[in-house]
Amino acid sequence: MSTILNKKIVIPVLVLLAVFFPFMTQNNTYIIHVMTLSFIWMIGVYGLNLLAGYTGYLSLAHAGFFAIGAYSLGILTVKAQMNFWLAFLLALVITSVLGLIVGVIALRTKEHFFAIYTLCLGYILYLVIDKWESLTEGVRGLIGIPAPANIGPIKFDNELSNYYLVLVFLLLVVLVMYRIIHSLSGRTYIAIRNSEDLAQTIGISTMKNKLTVFVLSTFFAGLSGALYASFVRFIGPDIGAIPITFDLLTYLLVGGIGTLSGPIVGTLLIVWLSQFLQDLQDQRMLIFGPVLTLLVIFYPRGIVGGVSSLFHMIKSKGSQKSTTVPKARTAKEMVIEKNTISDKQVKEG
């Protein structure tokens, strides 16, 4: 990217912006509320991004794991009267362990089978939450989930403190994602996405890596779900339904699948757009559905991908004659092209 948009300057500016955001809005609770919710979604979208964007496995059970995180926290605090932070930790452990069990089985399948498998799995998770009334209260939903407990002198009784709590978690998630993507593991995942057979041939244990990613992805989903439950303090079975997975997928696709900043851009854009188009609540898919399809056809890497390839084009025009994105034709060319794109992705971050 150009020198003005140097990473070393941009990232601290963005973080500062997020920290001082509530003061800029003069503590407008509505805006802070929506912002906190979108931060929570972002964490979930990062989970989906790691799996679908970097290893190429489209999991359609993501909302199911989101719901498991939320319900674990809800049930442990409301029904078992457990200490909040202990329940929070346990919720993450439960989600990850379930993710591990599911992953071991689900990851034996590939491509379409994996998508269909997880789609059905998501539906089973939703049905179980909906029908297991003695545990989850069924359609009535879980009410009265406590707000996060105090940490020393810090209380979480208003919107502002919750905003900062979620922000801290989001920053941690972004940091973890940044470290993963720029490590050898991150490149390993991209290798698996580009060609699993090839990755296996050069000695990558694909199953081990895929499983790590799957568990991490469910961990993020669980974290996002637990934060959601403690923030909204009411959960119903709908949060585990397929439409939530599709929502998360829309956020990811609009922002840019397989990019580090994509989930932030996409979620912010769509969540705020949905707020402005609130009259359209039920019909918003009338717009977002075609957007999703068109993006995949014309900008498969979303807004972030589109902008970054624009920068690359401008940059490379100076040095080389033209390196516009080549039209892939043969399988071989495609692999090569994909590799260059993922290289860019890594650099662009």
Place this chain on the structure above:
Amino acid sequence: MEILIQQLFNGLTIGSVYALVALGLTLVYGILHIPNFAHGALYMMGGYVTLTMMTKFGLHYWIAIFVSIIVVGLIGVLMERLVFHPLREAPPIHDKIAAIGILLFLEAFAQKFWGADYQSMPTPYESVVKIFGLTITMQRLLIVIAAIVVMVLLYLFLKKTYTGATIIAMSQNREGANLVGVNTNKVAMLTFMISGGLAAIASSLSAPINLVFPGMGQLVILKAFVIIILGGMGSIPGAIVGGYILGFSESLGATYISNDYKDIIAFILLVIILTVKPTGLFSKGGH
């Protein structure tokens, strides 16, 4: 005993509908190797178009179904042209996401255009007949017979006509079909037309005994996926047999196990199959 036979007949009815939907799905999979998540939305559109033709335009049931087949078939062709054709070289994850986008759009469209409430479809075949001591509504009998007729016609079309043979050729080997002069674009469009038409027939036949609503395709499509995995992705006889197997197991499961959890049977079945054999039953082997 009587309950068993009654339930077997119910299974036959549901199975016929499933088989028709799964046939459309498996045909498209055979040609393009994509799981068309939007197929359930085509099913739903079929129900609504037939309903509108009957209530708004006062057409006869069969003419309404015919119009519905054409309309939904054309939606299928549009989908192929506008979405799947440009994506044919893209990584597989893109097709799936694009299909989900279409699905979301069509469902929101139906909700906007026809409203979110459940609507019932009138049928000229409401009388009840008694065969071998069984009481059967004409509509259910009609579903079974019509499904068999459609399947036989489809079979004859695929096996006995030149155009049908091109579809099979393309599903066997796309490049090969192209080499021997098959216009693959045309065949892809034709396949989507047939696939949409089959979905429209299935939903128009089953709508009078179920209901018409924007989400009516969701469960059906999930089950159709289970069926084509059961019967082998892209296999036509597999889709038919799988459809009936699922129909029977659901209606028997609802009677003898639990009515609440009958929808879960299909998914448990799928999870078990894919757990044991990750590439699906009857897969052709290799990667």
